[in-house]
Amino acid sequence: MDAVIEWLVAACMVIGGVFALIGSIGLARLPDFYTRLHGPTKATTLGVGGTIAASLLYFSWQARQLQLHEVLIILFLFITAPVSAHMLAKAAMHRQLKRLKGTRGEPWEQ
Amino acid sequence: MELLVAVIIGVLVSTGIYLCLRARTFPVVMGLTLLGYGVNLFLFAMGGLKIDRVAVVGLNSDPTDPLPQALVLTAIVIGFAMTAFLLVLALRSQGEHHTDHVDGDDEGDREGRR
Amino acid sequence: MILHSALSLTFGLLTVAWLLNLYRLIKGPTLPDRVLALDTMYINSIALIVLYGIQVDSKLYFEAAMLIALIGFVSTVAVAKYMTRGDIIE
Amino acid sequence: MKRWFERLFPSLTLSLLLWLTWLLLNGFTPGHAVLGLVLAVLLPLGTRPFWPNVPGIRNLPRLAGFILVVLWDILVANLTVARKVLGPLGDIRPAFVPMPLALEDDFAIALLASTVSLTPGTVSADVSLDRKFLLIHALDVDDEQALIEEIRQRYERPLKEIFEC
Amino acid sequence: MSHWIIAPILIPALAGMLLLLEVRERHQLRRVTGLLSASALLAVAVLLWQQAADGSITVYRLGNWAAPFGIVLVLDRLSALMLLLTALLAFPALLYACRGDDRKGANFHGLFQFQLMGINGAFLTGDLFNLFVFFEVLLIASYGLALHGRGRARVKAGLHYVVLNLVGSALFLIALGLIYGTTGTLNMADFAVKAQALSGSDHTLLRVAVLLLWVVFGLKAALFPLYFWLPATYANATAAVAALFAIMTKVGLYAILRVYALAFASGPLAGLGRHALWALALTTLVLAAIGALGAKRLGTLVAYLVVMSVGTLLAAFSYGQLQAVGPALYYLLHSTMICAALFLLTDLVARGRGEAGDTIAAGPAIPHGGVLAVLFFAAAIAVAGLPPLSGFLGKVALMQAVPVPLYWALLLLAGLVGVIGLSRAGSSLFWRTLGPGDGVRPGRQRLLALLLLLAMVLALTLWAQPVLQATASVAGQLQQPQHYIQAVLPGGAS
Amino acid sequence: MNFAYLVLLPFLGALIPPLVARVTANRTALACGAALLPLVALLQLFQPALRVFDGQTLLARWNWVPSLGLSLSFRLDGLALLFVLLVLGIGLLVILYARYYLSAQEKAGRFYAFLLLFMGAMLGVVTSDNLLMLVMFWELTSLSSFLLISFWHDKSDARKGARMAMTVTGMGGLALLAGVLLIGHVVVIYSLVEVLISGDQIKASPLYPLILALVLLGVFTKSAQFPFHFWLPHAMAAPTPVSAYLHSATMVKAGVFLLARLYPALSGTDLWFDTVTLAGMATLLWGAAQALFQHDLKGLLAYSTISHLGLITLLFGLNSELAAVAAVFHIINHATFKASLFMAAGIIDHETGSRDMRRINGLWKYMPYTAVLAMVASAAMAGVPLLNGFLSKEMFFAETLESSHLGALSWLLPLGAVLGGIFSVAYSARFIHDVFFNGEPINLPKYPPHEPPRYMKVPVEILVALCVAVGVFPTLVVGGLLTVAARAVLGGTLPEYHLTIWHGFNTPLVMSVIALFGGVFVYSQRRRLYDGFERLPKLDAKLVFEGVVQRLGRVASLITGQLQNGSLQSYAAWLLALVAVVLLTQMTGLPSLAPQKALLPVDGVSLLCSGMLVAAALLTTLLHRHRMTSIMCLSVVGLMVSLVFVRFSAPDLALTQLSVEVVTILLLMLAMYFMPVRTRGESSVPRVVRDVLLALVIGGGVALLAFLVMTGELSSISPFFLEHSKPGGGGTNVVNVILVDFRGFDTFGEITVLGIAAMGIYALLRDMQLRSARYDSQGRPWASDAHPLVLVTISRPLLPLALLIAVYIFLRGHNLPGGGFVAGLITAVALVLQYVASGVGWVHERMPGDYHPVVALGVLLAGLTGIGSWAFGYPFLTSTHDHFHLPWIGEFELASAMLFDTGVFLTVVGATLLILANLGKLSLLDDKKEGA
Ligand code: NA
Ligand code: NA
Numbered sequence A: 001m002d003a004v005i006e007w008l009v010a011a012c013m014v015i016g017g018v019f020a021l022i023g024s025i026g027l028a029r030l031p032d033f034y035t036r037l038h039g040p041t042k043a044t045t046l047g048v049g050g051t052i053a054a055s056l057l058y059f060s061w062q063a064r065q066l067q068l069h070e071v072l073i074i075l076f077l078f079i080t081a082p083v084s085a086h087m088l089a090k091a092a093m094h095r096q097l098k099r100l101k102g103t104r105g106e107p108w109e110q
Numbered sequence B: 001m002e003l004l005v006a007v008i009i010g011v012l013v014s015t016g017i018y019l020c021l022r023a024r025t026f027p028v029v030m031g032l033t034l035l036g037y038g039v040n041l042f043l044f045a046m047g048g049l050k051i052d053r054v055a056v057v058g059l060n061s062d063p064t065d066p067l068p069q070a071l072v073l074t075a076i077v078i079g080f081a082m083t084a085f086l087l088v089l090a091l092r093s094q095g096e097h098h099t100d101h102v103d104g105d106d107e108g109d110r111e112g113r114r
Numbered sequence C: 001m002i003l004h005s006a007l008s009l010t011f012g013l014l015t016v017a018w019l020l021n022l023y024r025l026i027k028g029p030t031l032p033d034r035v036l037a038l039d040t041m042y043i044n045s046i047a048l049i050v051l052y053g054i055q056v057d058s059k060l061y062f063e064a065a066m067l068i069a070l071i072g073f074v075s076t077v078a079v080a081k082y083m084t085r086g087d088i089i090e
Numbered sequence D: 001m002k003r004w005f006e007r008l009f010p011s012l013t014l015s016l017l018l019w020l021t022w023l024l025l026n027g028f029t030p031g032h033a034v035l036g037l038v039l040a041v042l043l044p045l046g047t048r049p050f051w052p053n054v055p056g057i058r059n060l061p062r063l064a065g066f067i068l069v070v071l072w073d074i075l076v077a078n079l080t081v082a083r084k085v086l087g088p089l090g091d092i093r094p095a096f097v098p099m100p101l102a103l104e105d106d107f108a109i110a111l112l113a114s115t116v117s118l119t120p121g122t123v124s125a126d127v128s129l130d131r132k133f134l135l136i137h138a139l140d141v142d143d144e145q146a147l148i149e150e151i152r153q154r155y156e157r158p159l160k161e162i163f164e165c
Numbered sequence E: 001m002s003h004w005i006i007a008p009i010l011i012p013a014l015a016g017m018l019l020l021l022e023v024r025e026r027h028q029l030r031r032v033t034g035l036l037s038a039s040a041l042l043a044v045a046v047l048l049w050q051q052a053a054d055g056s057i058t059v060y061r062l063g064n065w066a067a068p069f070g071i072v073l074v075l076d077r078l079s080a081l082m083l084l085l086t087a088l089l090a091f092p093a094l095l096y097a098c099r100g101d102d103r104k105g106a107n108f109h110g111l112f113q114f115q116l117m118g119i120n121g122a123f124l125t126g127d128l129f130n131l132f133v134f135f136e137v138l139l140i141a142s143y144g145l146a147l148h149g150r151g152r153a154r155v156k157a158g159l160h161y162v163v164l165n166l167v168g169s170a171l172f173l174i175a176l177g178l179i180y181g182t183t184g185t186l187n188m189a190d191f192a193v194k195a196q197a198l199s200g201s202d203h204t205l206l207r208v209a210v211l212l213l214w215v216v217f218g219l220k221a222a223l224f225p226l227y228f229w230l231p232a233t234y235a236n237a238t239a240a241v242a243a244l245f246a247i248m249t250k251v252g253l254y255a256i257l258r259v260y261a262l263a264f265a266s267g268p269l270a271g272l273g274r275h276a277l278w279a280l281a282l283t284t285l286v287l288a289a290i291g292a293l294g295a296k297r298l299g300t301l302v303a304y305l306v307v308m309s310v311g312t313l314l315a316a317f318s319y320g321q322l323q324a325v326g327p328a329l330y331y332l333l334h335s336t337m338i339c340a341a342l343f344l345l346t347d348l349v350a351r352g353r354g355e356a357g358d359t360i361a362a363g364p365a366i367p368h369g370g371v372l373a374v375l376f377f378a379a380a381i382a383v384a385g386l387p388p389l390s391g392f393l394g395k396v397a398l399m400q401a402v403p404v405p406l407y408w409a410l411l412l413l414a415g416l417v418g419v420i421g422l423s424r425a426g427s428s429l430f431w432r433t434l435g436p437g438d439g440v441r442p443g444r445q446r447l448l449a450l451l452l453l454l455a456m457v458l459a460l461t462l463w464a465q466p467v468l469q470a471t472a473s474v475a476g477q478l479q480q481p482q483h484y485i486q487a488v489l490p491g492g493a494s
Numbered sequence F: 001m002n003f004a005y006l007v008l009l010p011f012l013g014a015l016i017p018p019l020v021a022r023v024t025a026n027r028t029a030l031a032c033g034a035a036l037l038p039l040v041a042l043l044q045l046f047q048p049a050l051r052v053f054d055g056q057t058l059l060a061r062w063n064w065v066p067s068l069g070l071s072l073s074f075r076l077d078g079l080a081l082l083f084v085l086l087v088l089g090i091g092l093l094v095i096l097y098a099r100y101y102l103s104a105q106e107k108a109g110r111f112y113a114f115l116l117l118f119m120g121a122m123l124g125v126v127t128s129d130n131l132l133m134l135v136m137f138w139e140l141t142s143l144s145s146f147l148l149i150s151f152w153h154d155k156s157d158a159r160k161g162a163r164m165a166m167t168v169t170g171m172g173g174l175a176l177l178a179g180v181l182l183i184g185h186v187v188v189i190y191s192l193v194e195v196l197i198s199g200d201q202i203k204a205s206p207l208y209p210l211i212l213a214l215v216l217l218g219v220f221t222k223s224a225q226f227p228f229h230f231w232l233p234h235a236m237a238a239p240t241p242v243s244a245y246l247h248s249a250t251m252v253k254a255g256v257f258l259l260a261r262l263y264p265a266l267s268g269t270d271l272w273f274d275t276v277t278l279a280g281m282a283t284l285l286w287g288a289a290q291a292l293f294q295h296d297l298k299g300l301l302a303y304s305t306i307s308h309l310g311l312i313t314l315l316f317g318l319n320s321e322l323a324a325v326a327a328v329f330h331i332i333n334h335a336t337f338k339a340s341l342f343m344a345a346g347i348i349d350h351e352t353g354s355r356d357m358r359r360i361n362g363l364w365k366y367m368p369y370t371a372v373l374a375m376v377a378s379a380a381m382a383g384v385p386l387l388n389g390f391l392s393k394e395m396f397f398a399e400t401l402e403s404s405h406l407g408a409l410s411w412l413l414p415l416g417a418v419l420g421g422i423f424s425v426a427y428s429a430r431f432i433h434d435v436f437f438n439g440e441p442i443n444l445p446k447y448p449p450h451e452p453p454r455y456m457k458v459p460v461e462i463l464v465a466l467c468v469a470v471g472v473f474p475t476l477v478v479g480g481l482l483t484v485a486a487r488a489v490l491g492g493t494l495p496e497y498h499l500t501i502w503h504g505f506n507t508p509l510v511m512s513v514i515a516l517f518g519g520v521f522v523y524s525q526r527r528r529l530y531d532g533f534e535r536l537p538k539l540d541a542k543l544v545f546e547g548v549v550q551r552l553g554r555v556a557s558l559i560t561g562q563l564q565n566g567s568l569q570s571y572a573a574w575l576l577a578l579v580a581v582v583l584l585t586q587m588t589g590l591p592s593l594a595p596q597k598a599l600l601p602v603d604g605v606s607l608l609c610s611g612m613l614v615a616a617a618l619l620t621t622l623l624h625r626h627r628m629t630s631i632m633c634l635s636v637v638g639l640m641v642s643l644v645f646v647r648f649s650a651p652d653l654a655l656t657q658l659s660v661e662v663v664t665i666l667l668l669m670l671a672m673y674f675m676p677v678r679t680r681g682e683s684s685v686p687r688v689v690r691d692v693l694l695a696l697v698i699g700g701g702v703a704l705l706a707f708l709v710m711t712g713e714l715s716s717i718s719p720f721f722l723e724h725s726k727p728g729g730g731g732t733n734v735v736n737v738i739l740v741d742f743r744g745f746d747t748f749g750e751i752t753v754l755g756i757a758a759m760g761i762y763a764l765l766r767d768m769q770l771r772s773a774r775y776d777s778q779g780r781p782w783a784s785d786a787h788p789l790v791l792v793t794i795s796r797p798l799l800p801l802a803l804l805i806a807v808y809i810f811l812r813g814h815n816l817p818g819g820g821f822v823a824g825l826i827t828a829v830a831l832v833l834q835y836v837a838s839g840v841g842w843v844h845e846r847m848p849g850d851y852h853p854v855v856a857l858g859v860l861l862a863g864l865t866g867i868g869s870w871a872f873g874y875p876f877l878t879s880t881h882d883h884f885h886l887p888w889i890g891e892f893e894l895a896s897a898m899l900f901d902t903g904v905f906l907t908v909v910g911a912t913l914l915i916l917a918n919l920g921k922l923s924l925l926d927d928k929k930e931g932a
Helices: A002-029 A038-063 A071-094 B002-020 B025-045 B066-097 C002-027 C031-056 C062-085 D002-008 D012-026 D030-046 D060-086 D106-118 D144-164 E004-021 E027-053 E077-097 E108-124 E128-146 E152-183 E188-195 E200-221 E229-236 E239-245 E248-264 E274-294 E298-317 E325-356 E369-384 E390-401 E405-431 E444-462 E464-478 E481-488 F003-013 F016-023 F027-044 F046-053 F078-101 F108-127 F131-149 F156-187 F199-204 F208-222 F231-237 F240-249 F253-261 F270-292 F297-317 F321-352 F368-382 F388-402 F412-436 F454-472 F474-490 F507-524 F526-535 F541-563 F568-587 F604-622 F627-647 F651-672 F685-711 F718-729 F734-742 F744-765 F789-812 F820-838 F840-846 F852-872 F896-925
Strands: D095-100 D122-127 D133-138 E058-061 E072-075 E363-365 E433-436 F058-065 F070-076 F881-886 F890-895
Touching: A002 A038, A002 C002, A002 C031, A002 D060, A038 A071, A038 C002, A038 C031, A038 D060, A038 D106, A038 D122, A071 C031, A071 C062, A071 D012, A071 D106, A071 D122, A071 F789, B002 B025, B002 E152, B002 F568, B002 F604, B002 F627, B002 F685, B025 B066, B025 E152, B025 F604, B025 F627, B025 F651, B025 F685, B066 E128, B066 E152, B066 F651, B066 F718, B066 F734, B066 F744, B066 F896, C002 C031, C002 F604, C002 F627, C031 C062, C031 F627, C062 F627, C062 F651, C062 F789, C062 F820, D012 D030, D012 F789, D030 F789, D060 D106, D060 D144, D095 D144, D106 D122, D106 D133, D106 D144, D106 F789, D122 F789, D133 D144, E004 E027, E004 E058, E004 E072, E004 E077, E004 E108, E004 F744, E004 F852, E027 E072, E027 E077, E027 E108, E058 E481, E072 E077, E072 E108, E072 E481, E077 E108, E077 E239, E077 E248, E077 E325, E077 E444, E077 E464, E108 E128, E108 E248, E108 F744, E128 E152, E128 E188, E128 E239, E128 E248, E128 F744, E152 E188, E152 E200, E152 E229, E152 F568, E152 F685, E188 E248, E188 E481, E200 E248, E200 E274, E200 F568, E200 F685, E229 E239, E229 E298, E239 E248, E239 E298, E239 E325, E248 E274, E248 E298, E248 E325, E248 E481, E274 E298, E274 E405, E274 F541, E298 E325, E298 E390, E298 E405, E325 E363, E325 E369, E325 E390, E325 E444, E325 E464, E369 E390, E369 E405, E369 E444, E369 F131, E390 E405, E390 E444, E390 E464, E390 F131, E390 F156, E405 F156, E405 F541, E444 E464, E464 E481, E464 F058, F003 F016, F003 F027, F003 F058, F003 F070, F003 F108, F016 F027, F016 F108, F027 F046, F027 F078, F027 F108, F046 F058, F046 F078, F046 F474, F070 F078, F070 F108, F070 F131, F078 F108, F078 F240, F078 F253, F078 F321, F078 F454, F078 F474, F108 F131, F108 F240, F108 F253, F131 F156, F131 F208, F131 F231, F131 F240, F131 F253, F156 F199, F156 F208, F156 F231, F156 F541, F199 F208, F208 F253, F208 F270, F231 F240, F231 F297, F231 F541, F240 F297, F240 F321, F253 F297, F253 F321, F270 F297, F270 F412, F297 F321, F297 F388, F297 F412, F321 F368, F321 F388, F321 F454, F321 F474, F368 F388, F368 F412, F368 F454, F388 F412, F388 F454, F388 F474, F388 F507, F412 F507, F454 F474, F507 F526, F568 F685, F604 F627, F627 F651, F651 F734, F651 F820, F651 F896, F718 F734, F734 F744, F734 F896, F744 F852, F744 F896, F789 F820, F789 F896, F820 F840, F820 F896, F840 F896, F852 F896, F890 F896
Parallel strands: E363 E433
Antiparallel strands: D095 D133, D122 D133, E058 E072, F058 F070, F881 F890
């Protein structure tokens, strides 16, 4: 049983790390600001989510008792991170940042 | 690790001091903030570095020195108050002098005039 | 044991992520890019702190991570608002 | 009786959320249950003027379903977006997609915008000043209309049911 | 148990908070609150001086924690004397401000009270980090006060003052860190004990720490090359504030004296930095005299006189085995009072001359300037060290105590420079008149405040002997740090 | 009545004239008021004078500052009596004279007050038994002289003359002070009683040359001895009564008085002879020669005074007892004839409106009576027989002949004396001839001149009468006084001397005759001499002095300007350079850098984190001109520092740092609205090099210090805290217990700082004028959406959630990381978020916008918690804590420290909001956005 949980914790952790990395790769690699904006959402959701899951499992397993308080981190992040992204998108549109060629649709006047 | 922290402190203090010596209020504020970080870390380091030895009674057998931490806390708060004051003062100065030069005149570098 | 390896691996992944954030922060080219990079760095730090908690088997660092999750976005919002309105409190 | 209850809990959802949060943080002990309850009453009461238009939840089971859907979408979308990010960049077809809003409540609109942003691949970039449109930036989309329809189906309609109907 | 010892901190703190609570800007109420607090402070200071005068050292353990673990307040003769001086200065300064200057900006009375709290705290505390905290209290309040009112010059000077002191605070923390890192304590008495026992690299580290402390205190005290901020700051501050600031440099001097007397008057680290302080003090004296000679405004001239007094005092402090401290403290009392009086006088003159202000040049005649001229003449005599006022007595006392030709020469030359500068200023301001101007005559309340300060100078002259005996007793106590240490650490060092 | 009270009478009397002047403008009444107390003093002097004539020395003494050796000690011996008589007698005459001299418009009350002030000071000088007291009165004479010279202070000449006089004599006074202190150092006591009998001790002391030099500096400046004579002619800008009184009869005699006074203590050495004689001779000749060429009546008299003072000095310098007697005698004589001459000059000035002898001619015709008086006095000055000047000059000639001190060059002395005599006769002749004869007056402002009012002549008459009386009956009139005075000077025994008019045909008489005829001859050659003098380069002492003072001022300004250049960068560089010096000088002596304990191993994450921190710090610095980027980099630094705290077991610090970080960014953003976004580079290369060097030295030094401390062993007071935290403080989080209990007083101060900062900021922000940018950094108008829907809607319900977290953080703080400060910051940030999202107006509709009371309540609560412990008999801030048990809920603990922490919480919330909200409101004053 312990080994299973240990593997589970490890898996969650690594998944989290991988998605955090992918998000940051997106941030570094994607061609314009608007596409880069999609990167961090990964880090937020699955990246942090994975590590939180790992932590949750780990401490519950350690204490032999469900420890859910880490969920709050995810909760807060889910509340706040979209606001950041939204505001940044507005800022970018206001600044009329260059879009990737071929982007369909128009950003709005701010 | 101690060396690493020492280097960090050194860099923070150096950059802080360099910025404090600039001619505009903004870099001075930035410099004082950096200097503040450096000094706080310095003060923090005075108790020695320990990993995962939080000074909570009953958690660790060999807890870290709590006193420098308390001092740094006080220093952080005071530093924040001072930074805020300086920043507003910088604005005030700019309002009065119509420049953000620390000496209130915008004739560029004073050394040229000597 | 597996946990230890996984921790090391994840730490490695996160630090590489950090480096990429720093790269974007330096490179820019625009201010929104930099703010985004900083924001991401903060979020990656949450993961890092949580992992560190697992590593040292301590829950004392949880609040730090929670704090970032709760109020870290305020600075991003402030900068974003600064960019669009100049005036963040109006 | 009812009015007394409403006055004590201007928003039951919020109070519940606070109480749960408190218990999550401190553990499920009797003492904290009481203290959490006190806080769950006092804090919303004290900050009542600050959230004038947060609507009550009319359909709790629908909310649970909605959350599950979103979580599932996040998981799936993450995988698709990961492929895009790691794959060749020439393939991606980003677009700004203005989506007409059926929601009328501010809070519901904000929740929709947040949901859109949370699911990888889309970011809600703006809400028109008249609250009639949501501007979505999508990382890779070939049919804007399909995207709009999907969002409408999976998020907007449930939200409307949860808050407005 | 007696709690009087903490009253000099709590009274202004309480008054400050009440003033902060008073949001409706009822000015008379604010003035009454401020003046009541200042009067109460004066009463308490007298009481505490009486308590300390018999040589007893009172220790107040905050939180009931024994030194060196908790913070202690220590009342000895030196701290009692400084408290008394502060209270004596604060009342007239506040009285002066209450004639209208207090309304030239927000929160004047609150800031004034907190300034007093900081100063008194610095004089009372027996803990080095707590000293830092009170330094910050008095600094942040002084920033606010220095900028009270309007004016470009004031803002520029204020900015310089603030930035330099922020750097100073950073240095202070470094020094404190080193002190803790080497001696493991923050209590002054405990530090004095432990400092003696250090060796090896800790010894060097402690030297650095203490020298940094001297730099920090020197910045507050306005020592060369750290005084450059002072003339502009003081000359541009509101008069009552400048008058109160006359004590500020003395806080720096006090800190040097306190730490030095406690830990470095004897033992293996004896005389740490003494020669450097001596040299810098004399340089300060010279440069301040030069500054006074070249001053173009009366306010600037007075500010340089403040710096001159700092050089004079610090040189005396750093001479020999503290044997000149008694006379130096007398001179400290004198110079604080007279410089404060001169700042007020400068303001009255500037008001009387209207547009011309305190510029040392021909200007409009001062309405009813005769009184001011007489007072200026008297104050000039006192500050230049001419007979028969306390300046002369102080100088004689210092010269007798510090028989060093260079010191004598510089002291006398500085006096001469004072005579030249003040006579030039006085004859320009009062005599080179260009007919009536738009100035106003000095009001009664302001004159009263000024007269109170001058009366103290007169008292220092008439009762020079008892005062000198008192300062000698202060010095005597300082020369026996073991009593202080014994009182703070009855069970020995930690 | 004790004679010492006499000295105080004039000081008291100084109060009378101003008081009288308030009642009446009557000049006679004023003069009477002024004369009253001096007259009383003079009359009261009779009794003590008799005792002095009996050979007694009267002493009186009050303690003042015994620890300085300063007492109010008075002595009345012969010398003092002589001077007291001069001061009071001539003083009264001058008051009488001034009654007529001053016009009705002049502020006579003030004049008399100053005059009496001087009189008191001068009496103090001459009756001092304590040398320190003597110096005090000495300086007082300078000060009162300053007031009197500048009596007509709307005249530039008067002001400058007064300042010059005071500067020169004041400087002398300071030197004298040093000299006196040195005497005190040698003799231990400042009383003349001791000093006068300790002459041998003083002269044997290695300090003697220094003492002599300093004392003589005082003497020479006061008595206008060459080369310090230049101030005296310019003091003639004073009203003539002042010139008559201070600058001929009394004050300038203070110098020679001191020579006489200290004669037993200091004279008798070669050094004394050389300096005093030489200075006297130089002054005698220079003054006499200059006097002849003065066209100003008072100028002539002034230089003549200088010359005569030189004569007296020379006599004292001769180290001969008889010479000293002659000197004292000449002091008396000079006082009488010179005072009367000044008064006469004043009358002439008064009646003609001019003092220029080139215009004043032939006054004999218009004011014969005055002319007679002036001519007699002039004759006395010239040393004409049957007048007092002749007698002392004879003695002077005789003494110069007696001295053999100069050896083969001894003849120089009589030669100089005769030369001086010749000039003396010449200028006296000029005074008589050029004024009263020599044709008709030219172009006088007042014409024709008349005799002055009757009583204006009385003082002159009295003085001239004295000149004649002494000249004819010396022994009778002045013999006794001279004897006692000279005895006081010489300290007991007197040499044999005879005050007779006729000593027979001897060399001095021949010298007198030569002087008389030579003088007349010189005067007859005046035209040629004047022409020659005109061709000499002129040196106006006043111009020179003013020039020197101004140049000093300029140089001083220049030096000051160099250091005090108004540049913050330079001030900061000085400060930091001093720190660098400390570090460089002290760190060289470090014994070893080897760590004393095992170092912690480095791991990859820490290394990378540090690397990023360093990079971010460097970037913050390098990019500081691109301000927003710099701020972003600074944020990274802040984040990394927080992580360092996490890493090294300081979660409390991490929490604090993180929340402060957010508030700081808010602050910076608020400020950036008004600040330029970018600036150009403006530091020169040398400046950058300097700053980099300073930064490296200090940064390196601090790093080294940190390393040494971290790797050293430390035994500190901390174990106490770990041990007592739970039992004593009732909390397990030791950091928090330190903050709210062990060192709660620090925290009390700290929150006070925060509160004050908020107050100060509020004060600064009020009526601040700032122009905000109308366009963003790229020149576009600002976006129109001030309150984005998503932000607004999400922020609002976040508030209760954040408050809940704040409560959580607050409550656990005592036992686990957290506490009032962090809780306060979370609350503040949540509230500020409302401002950011919904605007000031919206927020203030929902809660009061003035945070002053919150701050005050916070600090007050903390303070009152502290005071609360008084009720239990414990000191301020003593904490208490206890466990409680509630049914159903369980065990919980309450500590008074939590109340204190609530104070912290409130202060932080209040202060942060006070700062941020008011800074935010700043833009409301500036209506930049239309339709926003
Ligand atoms: Na604003
Ligand atoms: Na003539």
